[in-house]
Amino acid sequence: MALPKAETAAINADIAESVTESTVLLPARVWVGSSGQPVTGAAVAAHLDLTLKILERDGWVRTYTDEDVSALNGVTKTSSFRDMLHGLVVAVRDLVSDRGPRTLTLAMYKASEEGSDTDARHVAEYCMAAVIRARYSLDPSTFVCASAWADRQGRTFDEVRELLAEAADLARTHGPTA
Incomplete structure (x- = not known):
């Protein structure tokens, strides 16, 4: 206020x-x-x-939270290595992007x-x-x-x-x- x-x-x-x-x-x-x-x-x-x-x-934004890395939300223990790697790359890209x-x-x-x-x-x-x-x-x-x-x-x-x-x-x- x-x-x-x-x-x-x-x-x-x-x-x-x-x-x-x-x-x-x-x-x-x-x-x-x-x-x-x-x-x-x-x-x-x-x-x-x-x-x-x-x-x-x-x-x-006051701070970032785990929800800010939404690309990793679909990755589970049973995900393939390819899906995990893709989720990680997308999450890192989103975190370091200029947005x-x-x-x-x-x-x-x-x-x-x-x-x-x-x-x-x-x-x-x-x-x-x-x-x-x-x-x-x-x-x-x-x-x-x-x-x-x-x-x-x-x-x-x-x-x-x-x-x-x-x-x-x-x-x-x-x-x-x-």
């Missing part, structure tokens, strides 16, 4: 205050990608925006392929973690993983959408410009 705009604005103000008050939450080293190169706030925001567009286009719905993690990786890069994805993960820490008033040193947060039982796409939007706003507002 989406929060009212006034409540979202208040949360964003709280996050911005937390970020500006605590350099531990998003220290300068956070804005360096895994390649060792600096990443701008605009690049991170663009990555998060693209991730959201991918999820809106392809669909979002939705996607988890947050897979959408983040897809955004790296569709116009962003690994460095922006890496820093975007820090920004999402900072938003989650601020939302739940967690200590800045607490390890938070946005993928685990998105995979939490009962999580909704509206909540994931809000996280991506807030993290993109954080990156635009507080990230380096060059």
Whole structure:
């Protein structure tokens, strides 16, 4: 369920205050990608925006289940080797295909392929973690993983959408410009 705009604005103000008050939450080293190169706030925001567009286009799923490998449903102990092998090949093809719905993690990786890069994805993960820490008033040193947060039982796409939007706003507002 989406929060009212006034409540979202208040949360964003709280996050911005937390970020500006605590350099531990998003220290300068956070804005360096895994390649060792600096990443701008605009690049991170663009990555998060693209991730959201991918999820809106392809669909979002909290996690994958055994039912997602439907090609194996007909394989039994008495199936022929050929039928088993065929079911396995079809199942692997379906799992690695470039189709939705996607988890947050897979959408983040897809955004790296569709116009962003690994460095922006890496820093975007820090920004999402900072938003989650601020939302739940967690200590800045607490390890938070946005993928685990998105995979939490009962999580909704509206909540994931809000996280991506807030993290993109954080990156635009507080990230380096060059």
